[in-house]
Amino acid sequence: MITRLLVANRGEIARRVFATCRALGVETVAVHSDADADAPFVAEADHAVRLPGDTPAETYLRIDLILDAARRSGADAVHPGYGFLAENGEFAAAVADAGLSWVGPPAKAIAAMGDKMAAKALLAEAGVPMLPTWGDADEITDFPVLVKASAGGGGRGMRIVRAAADLAEAVASARREAAAAFGDGTVFVERYVERGRHVEVQIFGDTHGTVLALGERECSIQRRHQKIVEEAPAVVPAGLRERLHEAAVAAGRAVDYVGAGTVEFLLAPTGEFFFLEMNTRLQVEHPVTEAVTGLDLVRLQLLVAEGEALPLAATPPTRGHxxxxxxCAEDPAEGWRPATGTLHRFAVPRVVTEFGASAGPGLRLDSGVVDGSTVGVHYDSMLAKLIAFGETRAEATRALAGALAGAELHGVATNRDLLVRVLRSGDFRAAAIDTGFLDRHPEVFAPLLPAGGLPLAALAAALACAAARRADAPVLAGLPSGWRNVPAFAQVTRFAGPDGGEIEVRYRLDRAGALAEWATTPAGDAGPPSVALVSATPDRVVLDVDGVRRAYRVHRVSSGVFVDGPDGAVSLIGLPRFGEPTVELAAGSLVAPLPGTVTRLHVEVGRRVAAGDLLLTLEAMKLEHPVLAPSDGVVAELPVAAGGQVDTGAVLAVVNPE
Structure with a gap:
C-alpha cells in the first residue's frame, strides 16, 4: 500500500494529485526548482525537496535528482504527473529498479508508444485505422501534410506544410523544437486532414488483464496544435462512439496497458477516423471525464499501482456535459506571445470545487497559481483549467463563459477574452468545430471590451484613483476631489492603454461631488455618452450611462489600474504628470517581448529583407517564436548571437526601412 507519494511535476498538476492523496490519507512529497520555491504546490505538500536550478533540464527532467529526492524524503511511490518525464520509459524503469511503486503504465508500454512511428506499425497490426505516414520527406508528393515529433506531444514540433517548397524548413524547425522539448529531434510526416476533429478516448487498464474505455473527449479547439478547449462527451453518433471505444481498447490491449492512458484519433468529415497517438499518462483534460463519469481518475491510478483490480466491469454511463x-498567460492577438510577470489577482467567481468532481452541476477550478504568483519564462504558459459541468452542453457552455468573463485576472496578459468569444460563438454552440476553428474565426481574437467601452473604463479608473487619494488625504478628506471655490479647470488623469497608447481623462465634479462634465482623448467612436456618477470608492465605481447603471470593479497595484466592467476588462497604467526621460530606439528596432534564448539567426547584417521575412527565432516558455521583418529594408544591426540569452526589451535586430 502506498503511504508517501512523490509527484515528479509542478503547478496545477502536482496540486491535482495532492488533492486525491489528502482524501485517501496518503502523504505527499513535492520536488521543486528554485523558480518554484514559493509556488502553491510546494506549500501544500507534506514534504518538499529542492532541485537546484530553474530550467526543466536542470530540475524536473533529472531522473537522478528525483530518485534522490524520493530516497531522502522516504517516499515509497512516484507519480509522474503529465508532462516532463511522464512518458519516459527510462524514468519508469528507474523508479521500479529503485524499489518504488510507479503510478503509471509499465516502462515497456511507454517505450512502445513513445516512438510514434513504431507505435503506428504495431497498432496497425491490431486493426487500428492509420493515416498515410512518411519517415523520409523525399517520398512526399501530396500536400498538405503535418510534420510531427516522434518522441513527444502537446503540439510541440508540429508544423502544417501546404507546399513542397516549405517542407525542408518546417522539418528543420520541428526538429529543433522537438529536441529542445523532448531531447529527441526525430520527426515524421503524415497526411493532413482538412477540417478534421480531434477526438480522444480515455482508457484504463489494471494488472488483472482488464482494459476499459471510460468515454471520449472532444479536443478540436486548438492553438499551435495544442488544445485549449476540451469537452466530454464528444458530439458524435452512438455507432461511431462505440467504434472509437473499440479501437482505443484494442490499442491498449496490444501493449498490455496498465493505468491511465489516452488514445487520440483524427475524425474526418466523412466519418472516418484515424489513430494519431497514444499518450501513456493522465491527460491535462481528464477533469471533463471525471465530471461526466463521477470517477476520480487519480484514485484509480493509485489503486491500480497497488495491484488492485479496477472497480468497473464495463464503460461507465455518462451524465450531463x-x-x-x-x-494561459499569453496574448493571442500577438501571435500567442507568452506573458510573464506577477499575477496580482486571480479570482474566478462561482467556483464550487477545486481539483475534484462536485456532486452536481457547477464550476471546478484546477489552478497552479494564486494571488501574487510569479509567471516566469522557464515553463509553459498554462495558469489554470476551469471546468463547467451542466445537465446539457448549452448550460455548461453558458456557465463557463460567464465565469470566465467575470474573473479578475490582473497583472499578466491571458487568453481569457478569446476563450469567452469561442464559447459564445454560434459555431461552437452548434458543435460545428474542427482543428481549424481559430483560423476561420478571426473575430474571436478581438478583446471583449469594445473600443467604445475604453473611455468609460478609463473614467472609472480615474474616479477610483481620485477616491483613493481623498481617502488617504491627511486633512479635509471629506471634500470632493478637485474642489475649488471657483471651479474653472477640469481634473486630468493620464493612462497608458492596453495597446501602449495614451488615454487622457478630463472630468470635473461639482460642489456636491456629482460629475459635472467629462471627456477623454482620444474619445470613443460615438463621443462621450451622458454619464452620472452614482458612487465612487477606491475599489468600486458605479456610473449611470444613458439611464443604465454600470458597476466597475477597480484594483490598483502601484501604477497599475485594473478595471473589470460589465463589457469586459482592461489594464491601464497611470502616467505621471511629467513623464520620465526614455531612451529612444533607432527606427526599425525589434525588441524582445519577453526573456528568452535566441535559437537561430536566419539573416546577417547587410542582408536585404522583405516585410514578413524571418530574421531570427526566440525560444521562451518551451515554444519557438519567430521574429519577422516589419518592412522591406536592410538589416543594419544584429546585436545577438545564436544561443544567447536576452531580457525583455533587448534589441534583437534593426532593419532600416526602404
Whole structure:
C-alpha cells in the first residue's frame, strides 16, 4: 500500500494529485526548482525537496535528482504527473529498479508508444485505422501534410506544410523544437486532414488483464496544435462512439496497458477516423471525464499501482456535459506571445470545487497559481483549467463563459477574452468545430471590451484613483476631489492603454461631488455618452450611462489600474504628470517581448529583407517564436548571437526601412 507519494511535476498538476492523496490519507512529497520555491504546490505538500536550478533540464527532467529526492524524503511511490518525464520509459524503469511503486503504465508500454512511428506499425497490426505516414520527406508528393515529433506531444514540433517548397524548413524547425522539448529531434510526416476533429478516448487498464474505455473527449479547439478547449462527451453518433471505444481498447490491449492512458484519433468529415497517438499518462483534460463519469481518475491510478483490480466491469454511463478551458498567460492577438510577470489577482467567481468532481452541476477550478504568483519564462504558459459541468452542453457552455468573463485576472496578459468569444460563438454552440476553428474565426481574437467601452473604463479608473487619494488625504478628506471655490479647470488623469497608447481623462465634479462634465482623448467612436456618477470608492465605481447603471470593479497595484466592467476588462497604467526621460530606439528596432534564448539567426547584417521575412527565432516558455521583418529594408544591426540569452526589451535586430 502506498503511504508517501512523490509527484515528479509542478503547478496545477502536482496540486491535482495532492488533492486525491489528502482524501485517501496518503502523504505527499513535492520536488521543486528554485523558480518554484514559493509556488502553491510546494506549500501544500507534506514534504518538499529542492532541485537546484530553474530550467526543466536542470530540475524536473533529472531522473537522478528525483530518485534522490524520493530516497531522502522516504517516499515509497512516484507519480509522474503529465508532462516532463511522464512518458519516459527510462524514468519508469528507474523508479521500479529503485524499489518504488510507479503510478503509471509499465516502462515497456511507454517505450512502445513513445516512438510514434513504431507505435503506428504495431497498432496497425491490431486493426487500428492509420493515416498515410512518411519517415523520409523525399517520398512526399501530396500536400498538405503535418510534420510531427516522434518522441513527444502537446503540439510541440508540429508544423502544417501546404507546399513542397516549405517542407525542408518546417522539418528543420520541428526538429529543433522537438529536441529542445523532448531531447529527441526525430520527426515524421503524415497526411493532413482538412477540417478534421480531434477526438480522444480515455482508457484504463489494471494488472488483472482488464482494459476499459471510460468515454471520449472532444479536443478540436486548438492553438499551435495544442488544445485549449476540451469537452466530454464528444458530439458524435452512438455507432461511431462505440467504434472509437473499440479501437482505443484494442490499442491498449496490444501493449498490455496498465493505468491511465489516452488514445487520440483524427475524425474526418466523412466519418472516418484515424489513430494519431497514444499518450501513456493522465491527460491535462481528464477533469471533463471525471465530471461526466463521477470517477476520480487519480484514485484509480493509485489503486491500480497497488495491484488492485479496477472497480468497473464495463464503460461507465455518462451524465450531463462538461467543458474545460485552459487559461494561459499569453496574448493571442500577438501571435500567442507568452506573458510573464506577477499575477496580482486571480479570482474566478462561482467556483464550487477545486481539483475534484462536485456532486452536481457547477464550476471546478484546477489552478497552479494564486494571488501574487510569479509567471516566469522557464515553463509553459498554462495558469489554470476551469471546468463547467451542466445537465446539457448549452448550460455548461453558458456557465463557463460567464465565469470566465467575470474573473479578475490582473497583472499578466491571458487568453481569457478569446476563450469567452469561442464559447459564445454560434459555431461552437452548434458543435460545428474542427482543428481549424481559430483560423476561420478571426473575430474571436478581438478583446471583449469594445473600443467604445475604453473611455468609460478609463473614467472609472480615474474616479477610483481620485477616491483613493481623498481617502488617504491627511486633512479635509471629506471634500470632493478637485474642489475649488471657483471651479474653472477640469481634473486630468493620464493612462497608458492596453495597446501602449495614451488615454487622457478630463472630468470635473461639482460642489456636491456629482460629475459635472467629462471627456477623454482620444474619445470613443460615438463621443462621450451622458454619464452620472452614482458612487465612487477606491475599489468600486458605479456610473449611470444613458439611464443604465454600470458597476466597475477597480484594483490598483502601484501604477497599475485594473478595471473589470460589465463589457469586459482592461489594464491601464497611470502616467505621471511629467513623464520620465526614455531612451529612444533607432527606427526599425525589434525588441524582445519577453526573456528568452535566441535559437537561430536566419539573416546577417547587410542582408536585404522583405516585410514578413524571418530574421531570427526566440525560444521562451518551451515554444519557438519567430521574429519577422516589419518592412522591406536592410538589416543594419544584429546585436545577438545564436544561443544567447536576452531580457525583455533587448534589441534583437534593426532593419532600416526602404
Amino acid at each position: 462538461a467543458i474545460e478551458v485552459r487559461l
